[in-house]
Amino acid sequence: MAVQTTNGSGVIPGFDFDPQADLEQSPAWFLDGTHSVPPWTPLFGWFWINFCRHGMQYGAEKLSLPTVKGWDWRFKNGGGYLTLLLVKSEEERREREKRFRDAIRPFVEDYDGLWRGFVKEMLGHYAGLKKLDLATATQIELLDNFEQTVNVCRRMWEVHMYMMYGTYTAYILFENMCRELVGIDDTNPLFHTLISGFDNKVLQVDKTIWKFSRKAQEMGLASIFLESDPKDIAARLDAHPKGKKFMAEFRAFLDEDGWRMQRMAEINVPTWIEDPAPALTTVKQFLAKGGEFNLEVEREKLTRERKRAEETVLAKVAPEQKGWFTTLLRLAQKSGVFSEEHDHYLDLYAHAMIRRSALALGERFAKAGTLDAPDDVFFLIPDEIRKAAINPDQFDLRPVVTQRRARWREWSRVPNPPVILKDGFDMDQAMAVLVKSNDPIALKVVVGSMPIARPELKADLHGTCGSPGVAEGTARVILSEENLGEVQPGDILVAATTSPSWTAVFSFIKGVVVDRGASLSHAAIVGREYGIPVLMNVFVGTQKVKSGQRIRVDANMGALYVLDK
Amino acid sequence: MSSTNSRVAVDRDPGRPPSRAGEEQPAQRWIWWLEELGKEHNDLVGKKCANLGEMTKLGMRVPPGFAISVDGYQKYMELTGLAGRIEAYFTSLGDELRHSLGKQMEASRAAQQMIRAEPMPSALGDEIERHYEALCRRCGARDVPVAVRSSGAVSMPGQMETYLHVRGSAEVKRRVVAVWESAFNTRAIAFRLEKGMPVDRAPIGVAVVKMVDAKSAGVVLTVSPLTGDTDRAVIEGNWGLGESVVSGEITPDHFEIEKATLAIEKDVHRKLRWVVSTGSGTAKADVPAEMQEEPCLTDAEIRELIRIALDVEKHFGVPQDMEWVVDRDLPFPENVFWVQARPAKYTPRKKGDETDYLVDQMARLFRR
Numbered sequence: 039m040a041v042q043t044t045n046g047s048g049v050i051p052g053f054d055f056d057p058q059a060d061l062e063q064s065p066a067w068f069l070d071g072t073h074s075v076p077p078w079t080p081l082f083g084w085f086w087i088n089f090c091r092h093g094m095q096y097g098a099e100k101l102s103l104p105t106v107k108g109w110d111w112r113f114k115n116g117g118g119y120l121t122l123l124l125v126k127s128e129e130e131r132r133e134r135e136k137r138f139r140d141a142i143r144p145f146v147e148d149y150d151g152l153w154r155g156f157v158k159e160m161l162g163h164y165a166g167l168k169k170l171d172l173a174t175a176t177q178i179e180l181l182d183n184f185e186q187t188v189n190v191c192r193r194m195w196e197v198h199m200y201m202m203y204g205t206y207t208a209y210i211l212f213e214n215m216c217r218e219l220v221g222i223d224d225t226n227p228l229f230h231t232l233i234s235g236f237d238n239k240v241l242q243v244d245k246t247i248w249k250f251s252r253k254a255q256e257m258g259l260a261s262i263f264l265e266s267d268p269k270d271i272a273a274r275l276d277a278h279p280k281g282k283k284f285m286a287e288f289r290a291f292l293d294e295d296g297w298r299m300q301r302m303a304e305i306n307v308p309t310w311i312e313d314p315a316p317a318l319t320t321v322k323q324f325l326a327k328g329g330e331f332n333l334e335v336e337r338e339k340l341t342r343e344r345k346r347a348e349e350t351v352l353a354k355v356a357p358e359q360k361g362w363f364t365t366l367l368r369l370a371q372k373s374g375v376f377s378e379e380h381d382h383y384l385d386l387y388a389h390a391m392i393r394r395s396a397l398a399l400g401e402r403f404a405k406a407g408t409l410d411a412p413d414d415v416f417f418l419i420p421d422e423i424r425k426a427a428i429n430p431d432q433f434d435l436r437p438v439v440t441q442r443r444a445r446w447r448e449w450s451r452v453p454n455p456p457v458i459l460k461d462g463f464d465m466d467q468a469m470a471v472l473v474k475s476n477d478p479i480a481l482k483v484v485v486g487s488m489p490i491a492r493p494e495l496k497a498d499l500h501g502t503c504g505s506p507g508v509a510e511g512t513a514r515v516i517l518s519e520e521n522l523g524e525v526q527p528g529d530i531l532v533a534a535t536t537s538p539s540w541t542a543v544f545s546f547i548k549g550v551v552v553d554r555g556a557s558l559s560h561a562a563i564v565g566r567e568y569g570i571p572v573l574m575n576v577f578v579g580t581q582k583v584k585s586g587q588r589i590r591v592d593a594n595m596g597a598l599y600v601l602d603k
Numbered sequence: 604m605s606s607t608n609s610r611v612a613v614d615r616d617p618g619r620p621p622s623r624a625g626e627e628q629p630a631q632r633w634i635w636w637l638e639e640l641g642k643e644h645n646d647l648v649g650k651k652c653a654n655l656g657e658m659t660k661l662g663m664r665v666p667p668g669f670a671i672s673v674d675g676y677q678k679y680m681e682l683t684g685l686a687g688r689i690e691a692y693f694t695s696l697g698d699e700l701r702h703s704l705g706k707q708m709e710a711s712r713a714a715q716q717m718i719r720a721e722p723m724p725s726a727l728g729d730e731i732e733r734h735y736e737a738l739c740r741r742c743g744a745r746d747v748p749v750a751v752r753s754s755g756a757v758s759m760p761g762q763m764e765t766y767l768h769v770r771g772s773a774e775v776k777r778r779v780v781a782v783w784e785s786a787f788n789t790r791a792i793a794f795r796l797e798k799g800m801p802v803d804r805a806p807i808g809v810a811v812v813k814m815v816d817a818k819s820a821g822v823v824l825t826v827s828p829l830t831g832d833t834d835r836a837v838i839e840g841n842w843g844l845g846e847s848v849v850s851g852e853i854t855p856d857h858f859e860i861e862k863a864t865l866a867i868e869k870d871v872h873r874k875l876r877w878v879v880s881t882g883s884g885t886a887k888a889d890v891p892a893e894m895q896e897e898p899c900l901t902d903a904e905i906r907e908l909i910r911i912a913l914d915v916e917k918h919f920g921v922p923q924d925m926e927w928v929v930d931r932d933l934p935f936p937e938n939v940f941w942v943q944a945r946p947a948k949y950t951p952r953k954k955g956d957e958t959d960y961l962v963d964q965m966a967r968l969f970r971r
Binding site for chain 2: 104135210
């Protein structure tokens with residue numbers, strides 16, 4: 039097709055970016071830099087574009103958000119581009135608001151029940167998918183498993199976006215109320231203290247890994263960890279009698295909680311179950327650091343501080359407003375827990391399920407000569423997988439893969455532009471559309487607060503406070519999850535952004551600087567729980583700061599100082 | 604047929620003893636069996652009696668007993684001539700009474716003295732005796748122990764007289780008069796003055812109810828009294844009679860029940876003292892060592908209490924504060940008795956209001 043050759047895409051039927059038609063529909067399309075840099079493989083892109091898109095529109099519709107109908111998504115050169123679907127008339131807004139009032143109630147009345155119910159539902163779906171023994175399954179069973187996985191992924195995004203829209207709506211209201219009644223906003227350290235000191239599933243997994251580091255110490259296995267290259271740890275442990283026992287227990291833990299990849303929004307890297315090296319590297323880092331698990335000590339302190347902060351804030355709230363304000367505060371506190379837990383139970387788990395199911399078919403395809411290698415399957419889209427699923431020996435999909443793989447390499451070489459604008463439409467106008475949408479997710483995760491430059495601080499870089507505190511240490515610039523092993527205890531992590539696979543290093547570093555982030559982004563939530571300063575929206579941190587430099591981060595003031603220039 | 608009679612006919616419990624049919628002219632009746640009563644008889648027999656009657660209608664097991672209506676009090680005051688004498692006495696005190704606590708105390712002593720000195724007219728005494736004996740026959744025992752309690756049409760401080768473990772018709776009559784007398788204790792007088800009510804009369808009902816031989820007793824609240832959480836119910840109880848729980852002298856066993864799941868959380872305390880029946884009344888005593896740290900209710904009893912309490916809450920539409928007694932000898936579930944059910948006093952969380960407000964504020968977020 040002509041369009042496909044000109045835009046060099048033609049990967050995701052119906053959703054490849056078409057400059058003419060799509061800019062006609064909306065004048066501004068934003069790159070999802072958090073999830074689609076580096077570029078997605080075609081199969082993952084297909085899942086994300088189809089179902090994240092579906093989930094957002096589903097969530098916005100279920101909640102009947104008055105001003106926004108979710109997001110539209112397009113795929114371009116491995117990147118996800120999004121635009122907002124605005125409610126067009128005041129009359130429609132009013133109609134939607136009426137339904138919104140009923141739809142949002144469950145979030146206020148029984149937030150925990152709502153979220154626990156969805157977690158239970160999703161774990162049930164995953165358990166159903168995992169029941170199939172992939173090694174002995176017939177082709178028909180494998181295809182059926184894949185189709186079910188498609189549906190589970192679709193359902194995951196429905197739950198994801200319904201919950202996220204509702205949760206962030208409450209959170210934004212809390213921020214507004216804090217500003218109005220208490221005079222603090224989400225860049226104020228007191229605000230962050232109010233929402234710190236809560237356990238969540240991701241932190242529980244970290245703690246289990248820490249316990250394994252203690253176990254390794256007790257079993258006399260510390261030297262194997264400390265002396266081995268991360269990729270060799272598993273093999274060396276398996277060859278050691280006690281190490282074998284350790285690995286058996288470690289694998290049992292991974293079978294439960296290891297359904298995650300180092301990169302959250304991709305399926306082309308192994309899960310912890312396939313390759314325990316990343317998790318074992320964390321054990322190694324805990325061993326190198328020694329001492330107690332910071333989080334326990336930190337949690338008590340944070341909880342005490344939070345109680346004090348609550349008293350301080352509530353003292354400024356009129357008695358007749360305390361009731362609802364407290365309810366709202368509790369809701370906001372749950373937002374952080376949700377933000378972390380949904381990564382674990384929704385994105386990471388569902389994506390691991392896609393990988394599991396697709397790779398099982400990939401193995402058969404490789405055996406039948408349909409593909410050269412099992413992971414070539416990530417360069418197909420579901421219709422192509424279906425084409426060969428039952429009778430792989432009848433089809434040759436290698437040419438498709440060869441062509442797509444070459445293109446994918448090209449996508450990685452040339453970065454996608456952060457925004458695609460219609461002629462005559464500028465960035466300010468584009469941001470105005472985002473703000474006008476009142477879209478809670480766009481506001482809290484994509485836009486964030488802009489740092490205020492304060493010349494009197496004589497800082498080298500400015501940012502916003504994601505977690506309060508001041509720290510001084512060696513900068514460690516990490517651009518990809520693969521390099522997390524380089525982080526040393528006491529470092530200050532400098533990154534573009536972080537995701538749950540980065541969590542474990544938070545326990546032994548002194549601070550975090552991220553180029554982009556808002557108060558509900560991962561780095562801020564986890565930083566608060568570990569009680570370390572997080573400076574966000576620095577924009578050029580990864581470009582200006584060099585690994586090894588001594589830096590000082592003052593998150594309270596929103597300032598970063600490079601000490602040895 | 605008078606309106607009184609038709610009301611009773613409608614409300615009549617088929618299980619009531621037949622002996623009372625036609626025993627008196629309907630218009631003159633001033634003693635009623637509990638099961639003949641309902642909440643609509645509040646003004647006739649007072650709150651407590653009307654409530655016990657209503658409870659029997661809801662199918663709750665209430666100890667058998669009868670109610671002496673406010674007409675009984677009026678008859679007593681008129682037949683003895685007390686009504687006129689007391690009225691004259693209060694008139695003589697004039698306005699001074701309103702402002703002087705000393706005068707109120709003096710008036711109380713005087714009025715109560717007048718009542719106490721007046722023997723119960725036999726026309727009334729015989730009627731009470733007949734009902735008490737009928738109650739004994741129903742229970743299959745002589746001199747069955749009863750509780751004699753006041754039952755005011757409006758809640759009035761000071762009118763909370765309760766005599767437990769009263770036995771024999773002479774004692775019952777004496778305690779009924781004592782309840783009438785309590786309408787003139789100082790607090791009741793002060794209350795009526797303050798509310799601008801007539802001070803020289805205070806129609807009051809009396810409940811005469813069989814004592815349950817209590818293994819344990821206590822309260823159920825279908826709302827958490829501290830947090831106002833209506834998703835939870837609370838049971839508190841101790842061995843023996845309920846007075847030890849209500850008085851707050853001991854730390855009772857505390858059971859919390861989540862209404863949705865009926866999950867029980869138990870907080871069993873060391874219960875050192877209890878109230879037991881003696882031959883002629885009640886007394887405080889030490890709980891036998893082996894019982895102190897045992898829960899005073901079995902799981903089955905807890906579930907039965909909650910089942911009924913939630914039914915009652917549903918019927919009245921508001922959280923309930925209920926008093927229960929578990930009989931020592933009867934088999935489960937016939938051993939579970941109720942002696943009180945009233946709307947619970949608690950600070951509502953105003954969940955609905957708060958939710959409405961928050962929902963409203965959330966909607967505003969989307970108004971550009």
